[in-house]
Amino acid sequence: ILNVEQSPQSLHVQEGDSTNFTCSFPSSNFYALHWYRWETAKSPEALFVMTLNGDEKKKGRISATLNTKEGYSYLYIKGSQPEDSATYLCASRTNFGNEKLTFGTGTRLTIIP
């Protein structure tokens, strides 16, 4: 994998259901993986930064896991609520010594009441 890829591109989930989606990134020269939540007409909001293989982070009903050897991260949302509707972005950073984040195109999540 040369770029950061996210799947699916969009997702509709019934309120109360749990869901998850994927971020794939280049595993070579990996340094950090960021997840952001972006509601329409607002600023992207940082959710997690993960660096270690096997890392798992949690924030309320949202959690994320990281596999740096195979180059993927999962984001999980438990018991989806309408306020979870947003685009979820992931971005990877390499250890090349610069500040560059490479973003995926995002997963657009819509919660159906």
Place this chain on the structure above:
Amino acid sequence: ETGVTQTPRHLVMGMTNKKSLKCEQHLGHNAMYWYKQSAKKPLELMFVYNFKEQTENNSVPSRFSPECPNSSHLFLHLHTLQPEDSALYLCASSQGDERGEKTDTQYFGPGTRLTVL
């Protein structure tokens, strides 16, 4: 509210106009960034300033000219743009330090929606 503000939120300009986008951060950060998001494309880094020095120019055409007068303010000067430059322009900031801490979270503004006619 992330502590990063951008003005204007919307801008329509002709190809011969000169305009500027402004970003201000109230977080005491030392690094600031300009990103571009075109339709159905990922966020694309344009410029990075660390301690007011430009440390990254991601092959951006010269019709985009950044300016960072201090660590709280960042401008993007626009001159003779093309219709394909229409996009959402996002500013971000992070703590940064002289060692270039690489796990710093970037805090984003809400963006300026630019339309070039």
